[in-house]
Amino acid sequence: MKKRRMSDQKRTALSAYLFISPFYILFAIFGLFPMIFSFYLSFFRWDGLTPMEYVGFSNFEFIFSDPAFFSSIKNTFLIGIMGTLPQIIVALFLAFALNSQLVRFRNSFRTLVFLPYITSIVAVAIIFGVIFNNQPFGFANYVLSFFDIGPIRWNAEYWPVKIAIASMVFWRWVGYNTIIFLAGMQSIPKDLYEAAKIDGATILQQIRHITIPMLRPVIMFVVFTATIGSLQLFTEPLIFLGRGLREEGITVVAYLWRDAFVYNSFGSASAAAIVLFFIIIVLTTINFLITSRIGKSKKVG
């Protein structure tokens, strides 16, 4: 009797493991193996065709002495901040507007605001390539000419490159974040706002004292996903700048991609990937520390 139950339990366990095993098998083949292999590769010099040659840490020495690598890290953070910070603020206001009773056709607006998220990045990058065109008649330059600002070389100058790429990120993600915020806002009890209105609070005051504090976990979620997203920034700079990927706009992922698939230097590309891996670990740790603190303060409140 007892034995029978044991085997029942075992059978349940076994079937559970069987159910989840395909994921782990596929992950091992397509996820774990490439990760371990790229770790291994980072100690070798390899062009993808000839035998690998062990070089110790020299790939790391190389990328740490390459100014373009530091530019890529700096770019990733700058574009990340320029793309996400305004985005979160705007998304917050958009979500507030969509949640309030003042706006008509709210459902249509909700759909519209989400649309950019589902467009192909390549299409976005091409359209923005037309907008941020170097020629005087390029859309952005044309608008700026009314303010007597000379034609800007959007794909070559230090800040313009970043502004162009950051605005692509902004445009594509602002709707996604708006919807997340909106979902969070709908869980805020309406009576808080009613009470505030009775006390004569303005809309800005409502946002500051009710919406933002109540939304803190959602804001944190959005900040984390945006951080991860901006660390993975790749397609936008690639399409906007072409395979050469100028130093002014290259991101870390674009840097390692270029090493591997343009320069055929898989060793240094892997080394860059390992460094990125550690950057992500550090950022995740910081994120984790902040989130756990929020949990504590919530309990106090």
Added chain:
Amino acid sequence: MLKLGKVGLFSLASVVVLGACGGANDGNNGGNEEADTDANEEEVTIEQIGSEDADVELVFWEFGNTGYDVLIEEYVEENPHVTINLQNSDMNDLHDNLFTSISAGTGAPDISMVEEAQIGRYLNAQESFINLYDHDADNVEGEFLDWVWRGAQSGDGDFQFGLPTDIGPTVMFYRTDVFEEAGFDSSPEAVSELVATWDDFRDVAEQINEDTGKLMTDSGELVFNARRDQATQQYFNTDGELIVDEHDQMREAFDYTADLLNDGLVGDIPLWTPEWHSGMASGEYATMLAPAWMQGVIKDNEPEEGVWSITTLPEGAGNWGGSYLTIPAETEHAEEAYAFIEWLTAPEQQLKAFLGYGLFPSTPAVYDMPEFLEYEDDYFGGIATAQVFGEAAQAVEPVFKGRQYYPVDDEFKQAIDDVAGGVDPEEAWQEALDRTERILAR
């Protein structure tokens, strides 16, 4: 239990999704293995040509619109012991797949077409390809243009990677209306004489700019390309060492382009952008230094006949584009594969490919054939365009390009672009050199 079921369902769903992606990728990477192509039917078209009970099946990867299927049918009729499994895919996909399969050591075809710009990547991978000299390729070597032949060769000249198919000799396309507006005779012979040297090119540019306010050409890139391709030494020597700063040909090409840019005679309209295309129709620039295959692009952008014409480049010609047929070492039928590609690249077949699909021949014997000489194009004012391109093809200087040619060339293009943006040429050159040295240090 409910939770467990959900987890199971979720992982099952993700397996299905992942599996679907994985399957599609597999199909792409190893597209040659079987004709089972449910996932990638759109990207790769496969055609089995020849009798079913032939002794040897050759898998042949090609890209673009070559018309080789028609030629292959002719071949298998004469050689019934061979069938050819022709697989056409997108150019970039083909090169990615070839690189992956060569790198992995499995999955390569018996014959692969490789674009001229890509063949240099394999210079270090001699074990992965059949040396065509082992199959008496020296017998046919003389049939091809010297510079094309050498383009698929190791630095020491002992290893031949491929047989050339088509090429892209560069000429000067020009707008007859702009030349006339500036008071010049616009016939090809007159323009060829008028713009015989690069100094002439500059003088004419000034004149056109003064009289019509128009640009001489679209951007610095094609001017730099044209002068680069006329240099007998470019970025690397045959040992693969960087020499760009040790001879003056490249620096002259660079400074010449920089001067034209600084004087506003050349535009800053990057290739393939919408305004570049529309500039062809509206006549924003007077000339375009481009290869034979650019004809189609021009015809698409400016439908009116007789506006654009063709003449020779100042001081010679260059080449941009073209392909080779290689035999990866994995093949078990090297002999049959070689016999086939030798046949396919022979002058008679190249003439057919030219007349049918516009592939420009790499064998000069074709240039004397009557069908070739008679080929005229009403669009370009009824001149015998093939002859102009043929002359250009014979004027190209052979040069060893090296394994990292294209990424390095990209850095110097960026330098030209920087100059267009106002950077001091000396500084731009130096920065390009620094970046190049870092690429080579990897």
